[in-house]
Amino acid sequence: MSTLAVPSAAALKVPGFWRRALQHRSFVIGGVLALLLLMAALVSFVWTPWSPYDMDMANKMQAPSAAHWLGTDAFGRDVASLLLVGARASILVGVIAVGIGLVAGTALGLLAAARRGWVEEAIMRFADFSLAFPAILSAIMMTAVFGAGIVNAIVAIGIYNIPTFARITRASANAIWSREYIAAARACGKGSFSITMQHVLPNISAVLIVQITIRFAIAILAEAALSYLGLGTQPPQPSWGRMLSEAQTLMFQQPLLAVFPGMAIALAVLGLNLLGDGLRDLLDPRLARAR
Amino acid sequence: MGLFLLKRTLTLIGTLIGASVIVFLVLEILPGNAAQMLMGPDASPDAVAALATKLGLDQPAWTRYWHWIGGLLTGNLGDSYAYGSPVLELILERLALTVPLAVLAMTLTTVLALIVGVTAAARHNKMGDVGLMGMTQVGIAIPNFWFAILLILLFSVKLQWFSAGGFDGWGEGVLGGVKSLLLPALSLAVVQAAILARITRSAVLEVMREDFVRTARAKGVSQRAVLWLHVLRNAMIPVITVMGMQFSELLAGTIVIENVFYLPGLGRLIFQAISNRDLVVVRNCVMLLAALVVIVNFVVDVLYAVIDPRIKASDI
Numbered sequence: 001m002s003t004l005a006v007p008s009a010a011a012l013k014v015p016g017f018w019r020r021a022l023q024h025r026s027f028v029i030g031g032v033l034a035l036l037l038l039m040a041a042l043v044s045f046v047w048t049p050w051s052p053y054d055m056d057m058a059n060k061m062q063a064p065s066a067a068h069w070l071g072t073d074a075f076g077r078d079v080a081s082l083l084l085v086g087a088r089a090s091i092l093v094g095v096i097a098v099g100i101g102l103v104a105g106t107a108l109g110l111l112a113a114a115r116r117g118w119v120e121e122a123i124m125r126f127a128d129f130s131l132a133f134p135a136i137l138s139a140i141m142m143t144a145v146f147g148a149g150i151v152n153a154i155v156a157i158g159i160y161n162i163p164t165f166a167r168i169t170r171a172s173a174n175a176i177w178s179r180e181y182i183a184a185a186r187a188c189g190k191g192s193f194s195i196t197m198q199h200v201l202p203n204i205s206a207v208l209i210v211q212i213t214i215r216f217a218i219a220i221l222a223e224a225a226l227s228y229l230g231l232g233t234q235p236p237q238p239s240w241g242r243m244l245s246e247a248q249t250l251m252f253q254q255p256l257l258a259v260f261p262g263m264a265i266a267l268a269v270l271g272l273n274l275l276g277d278g279l280r281d282l283l284d285p286r287l288a289r290a291r
Numbered sequence: 292m293g294l295f296l297l298k299r300t301l302t303l304i305g306t307l308i309g310a311s312v313i314v315f316l317v318l319e320i321l322p323g324n325a326a327q328m329l330m331g332p333d334a335s336p337d338a339v340a341a342l343a344t345k346l347g348l349d350q351p352a353w354t355r356y357w358h359w360i361g362g363l364l365t366g367n368l369g370d371s372y373a374y375g376s377p378v379l380e381l382i383l384e385r386l387a388l389t390v391p392l393a394v395l396a397m398t399l400t401t402v403l404a405l406i407v408g409v410t411a412a413a414r415h416n417k418m419g420d421v422g423l424m425g426m427t428q429v430g431i432a433i434p435n436f437w438f439a440i441l442l443i444l445l446f447s448v449k450l451q452w453f454s455a456g457g458f459d460g461w462g463e464g465v466l467g468g469v470k471s472l473l474l475p476a477l478s479l480a481v482v483q484a485a486i487l488a489r490i491t492r493s494a495v496l497e498v499m500r501e502d503f504v505r506t507a508r509a510k511g512v513s514q515r516a517v518l519w520l521h522v523l524r525n526a527m528i529p530v531i532t533v534m535g536m537q538f539s540e541l542l543a544g545t546i547v548i549e550n551v552f553y554l555p556g557l558g559r560l561i562f563q564a565i566s567n568r569d570l571v572v573v574r575n576c577v578m579l580l581a582a583l584v585v586i587v588n589f590v591v592d593v594l595y596a597v598i599d600p601r602i603k604a605s606d607i
Contacts, residue, residue: 125305125306125309126309128302128306128309129306129309129310129312129313130313131584132306132310132539132581132582132584132585133310133313133577133581133584134539134540134542134543134584135543136543136544136546136547137543137546137577137580137581140546140561140562140565140573140577141314141317141318141573141577142317143565144318144564144565144568144570144573145317145318145321217432221434224434224436224437225434225435225436225547228436228547228550229546229547229550229562231565241434244436244437244440247440248440248443248551251440251443251444251448251455252448255444255448258437258440258441258444259441261437262433262434262437262438262440262441265434265437266429266432266433266434266437267432269431269432269433269434270428270429270431270432273428273431273432274428
C-alpha cells in the first residue's frame, strides 16, 4: 500500500494560507506571471494596440518603435497585438486539454482505487499503453487521420493527459482509502461511490491542483510545438508557435521576430511551473520542510 | 532476478501489443476508407476500389492487423505510397540520423545534468545553488524549438560557426556529421538537462545525509571524491528513472527539432508522410517510436534491479 502523503485542499481555506502564500517567492512570481498571461488574453478581447489581422505591407518588418512597441512582422502586422491575441490560443488549449485529462483521468484513477482488482489492473495497463505515446506523437496520429487544426491538437494533448491524471489520482486515492475514517464511513454503511465523492475526492484535490498547473504549462509547450509544425492553431488565428515558425524564415532580415513569441511562451510556462512549485510547498508543508 | 525479468518481459510484450492495437485502431480503423483518403474526395469510385484492393483494405480488420504484425516481425513493412520504396528502407535510412542525434542529445543531457546537479548540491542553499537552480527553472520553461532558433541566430547567423540546418551525411567523416548534429542535440539536451539536474541535486542531497557519507569523510576521503564516487552512485536510482522517461520526450522532441534544422531524420519523415497522407509510413514510424519508448522503460526497470538488487518482481 502506498504511503503517499496527501495534503488537503482545505488548506486553501485555512486562515493564514494567503498570508503565507504572499510570502512565498515562487508562488508570488508564478502567480504574477500566470495572471499576466490571463490578463493578456482577456484584454485582447476588448483592446489591442492594432488589429492583429490587418496587414500593412508598407510597414513590414519594422523594428520596435513608439507606434509598434514590438515591431511588425513580414505582413506588417503589429507583433504586440499578435502576442496578446496569441495568449488566447495558449489558454484555450491549456484549459480544455487539462480539463479532458483531469475529468477522464481522475474518474479512471478514482474508479481504479475504489474497485481495485482487475478493474485497477486494466486501467493501469491502459495507462501504460497510453504513456507510450508522448503528446506530440498522439497529435501526429490525430492529425494524420483528421487533418491539422486546433481542435485535434487539443484532443491529442488532452488524451495524453489522461494517463498522467489517472496514475496520480489512483496513487493518492489508494493512500486515502487506507485511512481509518474511510473504514469508519464504511462501517456507517456508506457505499464506494459516496465515500469517493465525499471523502476521497476532496482529500486529493490539492494534489490535483498542483498537477493542473504543471500540465497546463506542458499543454502550452505542446500547443506551441504543434503550431510551430503547422499542426495546431491555423491562420489567420494568431499563435505564438506559428509566429516562431514564420519568424524563422526571416532570421537574417529581422531576428527580433524570433525572440518575442519565444519569450512569451517561456514566461507563461515559467509562471505556471513556479505557481505549481509554490502551491506544492504551501499545500504540503511536510514536503516543504524536507526540501 | 529471474522471476523479475520474466514478469517484466511479459509486461513489455503486453504493452507492445497494446500499443500496436492503439496505433492500428487510430491509423487504420478510424480513417474509414484509407484509399479514399489517399486519393482525395474527387477520385472515381472504381479507382478507389482498385486501390483499396491493392492495399488489402477489402480484408477484415483482424486479418489486416495480423498481416501488419507479421510484417513488423519479419521486416516487411510494405511500400510507401508517396515514395514508392519499401518503408523499412526509408526508416533505416532516416534512423542513421535520428539515433546518433538522440544518443548525442542524451549524452549531453547526462553530462550537463550531473555537473550542474552535483555542483548545486555541494553548495546547498548558497549563492551557487540558488543561481544554478534558477537557471534550471528557466531551462525547463524554454521551448526546445525556440532555443534551437536562438542557437541558430547566435551560432549560424551572427558568428557563422555552424550551418543553419541540413545534414551532409556520414560520408564526409564522423566529425562533419557530429558538427551538423551538435546544435540540434544541444537544443534537445538543455531542457532535459534542466529537469535532470534538479532531480540529481535532490537525490544527491538525500544521499549526503546518510551515515556512510559521514564515515567516508571521517576516514579522510576528500569532499569531491565522496561526492563523485560514493554519493553519486547511490543517488542514481531516481536519476536513471527520470532519464528513461526523458528518452521518450527526447525522441518526440526530435520530430520538432529535425524540422527546425531541416534534418532528414525519422521525425521529418513522419512529418512529410502526414503531408502526403502516407498512412503506411506514419503507422510504422509511430509504432517504432512508441516501441522505443516502451523498450527504454523496460531497460530502465531492469537497470534498477542491477543497481539495487532489493528490487523484486513484486515491486512492479
